[in-house]
Amino acid sequence: MPELPEVETIIRNLRPALLGKQILSTNLLWNRTLVSPSPAMFHKRIREQQVQDIFRRAKFLQIKLSTSHLIIHLRMSGDLLVVLGGYQPEKHDRLIIKLSDDRTLVFSDPRKFGRVWLVDDPAEIFNNLGPEPLSDEFTPAWLYTALQSQHRQLKPLLLDQSFLAGLGNIYTDEALHMARLHPLTSSDSITMEEAEILQMAIREVLEEGIRRNGASIDWVYRGGDFQNHFRVYGRQGEACPVCGTKIERIVVGQRGTHICPTCQVLANA
Numbered sequence: 001m002p003e004l005p006e007v008e009t010i011i012r013n014l015r016p017a018l019l020g021k022q023i024l025s026t027n028l029l030w031n032r033t034l035v036s037p038s039p040a041m042f043h044k045r046i047r048e049q050q051v052q053d054i055f056r057r058a059k060f061l062q063i064k065l066s067t068s069h070l071i072i073h074l075r076m077s078g079d080l081l082v083v084l085g086g087y088q089p090e091k092h093d094r095l096i097i098k099l100s101d102d103r104t105l106v107f108s109d110p111r112k113f114g115r116v117w118l119v120d121d122p123a124e125i126f127n128n129l130g131p132e133p134l135s136d137e138f139t140p141a142w143l144y145t146a147l148q149s150q151h152r153q154l155k156p157l158l159l160d161q162s163f164l165a166g167l168g169n170i171y172t173d174e175a176l177h178m179a180r181l182h183p184l185t186s187s188d189s190i191t192m193e194e195a196e197i198l199q200m201a202i203r204e205v206l207e208e209g210i211r212r213n214g215a216s217i218d219w220v221y222r223g224g225d226f227q228n229h230f231r232v233y234g235r236q237g238e239a240c241p242v243c244g245t246k247i248e249r250i251v252v253g254q255r256g257t258h259i260c261p262t263c264q265v266l267a268n269a
């Protein structure tokens with residue numbers, strides 16, 4: 001599933017092709033892709049609106065229109081592209097939006113888990129999200145206090161979008177390895193010093209992911225190459241880049257998790 005750096009990359013690529021375009025018509029090919037409003041209301045309301053901006057919030061894309069916001073979550077296999085010239089729908093297309101200047105925005109999604117909303121107020125969707133890890137709000141002090149206020153295992157807590165927005169399985173494993181923390185560590189046992197290191201590690205892996213245009217793994221290839229620079233993710237049996245120990249794969253909260261048993265020791269175990 002695309003995480004923060006992948007969604008950021010998609011937005012950077014889409015922005016120049018979408019800004020200022022007007023929506024001429026829409027074609028919804030799979031009704032369940034659209035969560036709200038009803039298909040009839042969607043077509044009626046979105047027509048003639050203009051694309052004013054495009055942002056990322058957590059793993060969502062937010063397209064700001066004249067009076068509404070088009071919100072998209074790609075989930076497992078969703079992809080967005082802008083095509084120039086005539087467009088013929090393809091097998092996995094779920095929503096096609098005809099734009100001015102002979103452009104078409106295509107949402108394709110082979111596995112059909114992706115979702116689209118058209119809302120007046122994005123807070124309806126973003127209400128329960130935690131802070132953005134690349135924002136000023138995400139400081140070591142905030143992270144320390146937030147970790148102390150919970151008694152949960154570190155990895156499932158970091159994956160919880162209501163705690164912190166945008167991290168998924170890949171970047172969580174990478175950040176925990178960089179911070180030398182075991183994914184099962186209890187959140188309230190983290191010291192201020194460890195919280196500082198973890199805050200820095202989360203930022204660093206996300207920024208590196210963005211610099212490398214995200215990772216191309218488990219989902220549609222979009223040109224990113226961060227998968228060639230993973231420290232631990234998917235590298236079980238290979239050498240830890242820090243100490244050379246063989247990386248292990250364990251299961252944490254039903255998610256495959258990659259650790260170095262030498263660098264990431266579970267305290268009090």
Ligand SMILES: [Zn+2]
Pocket residue numbers: 240241242243244245260261262263264
């Ligand atoms: Zn190691």
